[in-house]
Amino acid sequence: MNLHLDPNEFAPVIEAAVEAAIRRFQAERQADGAGKLLLDKKAAAESMAISVSSLDRLIRDGELRAVKLSGRVLVSPDAIRDFIRIKEAEEVKP
Numbered sequence: 001m002n003l004h005l006d007p008n009e010f011a012p013v014i015e016a017a018v019e020a021a022i023r024r025f026q027a028e029r030q031a032d033g034a035g036k037l038l039l040d041k042k043a044a045a046e047s048m049a050i051s052v053s054s055l056d057r058l059i060r061d062g063e064l065r066a067v068k069l070s071g072r073v074l075v076s077p078d079a080i081r082d083f084i085r086i087k088e089a090e091e092v093k094p
Helices: 005-033 041-048 052-060 077-088
Strands: 066-069 072-075
Touching: 041 052, 041 066, 041 072, 041 077, 052 072
Parallel strands: none
Antiparallel strands: 066 072
């Protein structure tokens, strides 16, 4: 059996996959503060669907990384993602 694959046949599939990946990347950037490197406490809390006081507790207890810049406490989207990954790895008991 002789298979002949025409690379041109795969071009639309590859193009569609790349476009889908770009859309997912852009959606993720919008979801985590439109690509902002740091979020204020209110935006960070909203992105996590928690209150600002709960966010303050997570930061105070060392569970969520934050930085203080010009007197403001800011949280990076990466710190939020890391926190979520750690929590997802923990066993959940109903």
